[in-house]
Amino acid sequence: MYSSSPADAPLIREPLHAPVAHLIRGGVVEGIHYGSVVVLDADGRVRLQLGDIEAACYPRSALKPVQAVAMVRAGLPLRGELLALTAASHSGEERHLAGARRILEAAGLTEQHLRNVPDLPFDPVVRDAWVREGRTPSRLAQNCSGKHAAMLYTCELNGWSLDDYLDPGHPLQQAVAESVEDLTGQRVARVTVDGCGAPLFAISLHGLARAAARIATAAPGTPEALVADAMREHAEMVSGSGRDVAALMRAVPGLLTKDGFEGVQVAALPDGRAVAVKIADGANRARVPVTAAALARAGVDPVLLTEFAGEPLLGGGRPVGAIRPVRALDPVAPQPSYAHV
Numbered sequence: 001m002y003s004s005s006p007a008d009a010p011l012i013r014e015p016l017h018a019p020v021a022h023l024i025r026g027g028v029v030e031g032i033h034y035g036s037v038v039v040l041d042a043d044g045r046v047r048l049q050l051g052d053i054e055a056a057c058y059p060r061s062a063l064k065p066v067q068a069v070a071m072v073r074a075g076l077p078l079r080g081e082l083l084a085l086t087a088a089s090h091s092g093e094e095r096h097l098a099g100a101r102r103i104l105e106a107a108g109l110t111e112q113h114l115r116n117v118p119d120l121p122f123d124p125v126v127r128d129a130w131v132r133e134g135r136t137p138s139r140l141a142q143n144c145s146g147k148h149a150a151m152l153y154t155c156e157l158n159g160w161s162l163d164d165y166l167d168p169g170h171p172l173q174q175a176v177a178e179s180v181e182d183l184t185g186q187r188v189a190r191v192t193v194d195g196c197g198a199p200l201f202a203i204s205l206h207g208l209a210r211a212a213a214r215i216a217t218a219a220p221g222t223p224e225a226l227v228a229d230a231m232r233e234h235a236e237m238v239s240g241s242g243r244d245v246a247a248l249m250r251a252v253p254g255l256l257t258k259d260g261f262e263g264v265q266v267a268a269l270p271d272g273r274a275v276a277v278k279i280a281d282g283a284n285r286a287r288v289p290v291t292a293a294a295l296a297r298a299g300v301d302p303v304l305l306t307e308f309a310g311e312p313l314l315g316g317g318r319p320v321g322a323i324r325p326v327r328a329l330d331p332v333a334p335q336p337s338y339a340h341v
Helices: 060-073 080-086 094-106 124-132 145-158 171-184 205-216 223-233 244-251 284-297 302-308
Strands: 018-025 028-040 046-050 190-193 199-204 256-260 264-268 274-279 313-315 318-325
Touching: 018 274, 018 284, 018 313, 028 205, 028 284, 046 284, 060 080, 060 145, 060 171, 060 199, 060 205, 060 223, 060 256, 060 264, 080 094, 080 145, 080 223, 094 145, 145 171, 171 199, 171 205, 199 205, 205 223, 205 256, 205 264, 205 274, 223 256, 244 256, 244 284, 244 302, 264 284, 274 284, 284 302, 284 318
Parallel strands: none
Antiparallel strands: 018 028, 018 318, 028 046, 028 274, 190 199, 256 264, 264 274, 313 318
8 A cells, every 4th residue: 555645744752662672581571672663564554563663763774675676666677696796784794795896896896985984894704804914994894885886876877966966956866765665665854874874864764664565566677676686695795604684584585674773673675564673772683583573563473583582692692581562562472571671
């Protein structure tokens, strides 16, 4: 159920988050993660909502598939692993850096044209090796370099200026904003700057789930389908070896998913079922099990999601607890009582 014209922008307010996960140690609730969750049926109707799914929020890198769609709509010819890298928050592995270089070379450009912030690789193992080798932060190693390289390529193809491609008023960013509003079905509430320097658009969690569903269900050959296919087929380019996003796409057939800083994740299935998650405190330890529980509520076989239940809490080197989604998300899991907390 999607409208042909965007609805009003979501309200900018303090989100009315709700408990979404309990941190349980020795049978006692040691902590509570608050957040918001939405689960959509294949027809776009809300099957489940927790917290505040309509307040304006920043999806951070979970919006990258939408940005990639906007660039393909504007003529970006990348396919396969390089299109997946366009939508990536990559780990900084050599294949990621090589891919970003290939995109720049296709545009006749170099790393010096990038305007993202220099950084060390995102993956801690890769980062430690980088430091041991005496390598310094670079724009190519920063986790958004694939997106930025593709932005430059899109500008070059359209004859748009390069130096100011991150300006919200630039034709590229205007095209991205139009795709954000089209795919989310709502107007952008506010524009700010993401960590990498690119414009960041405030939308609702509900709108983010709608956008993922639109991309995951698009007709073959469309920009949306090209992005979805590339991400599914090259999951390690979207994130990296050992990352939960790649593992989740490998585990669930046809799943499209993307994470973002500050505890955001969106996921959609080929039939249009979709989920979006925001953890209020930005904790990854809650993002993964809550996303898995939301997918189970969307109808994904829980057996496929077993490895995403969250890391055990250790005491003296042995498991003494866990992070458990609240009963509304995981009705069959044992839940603590608040009576004596």
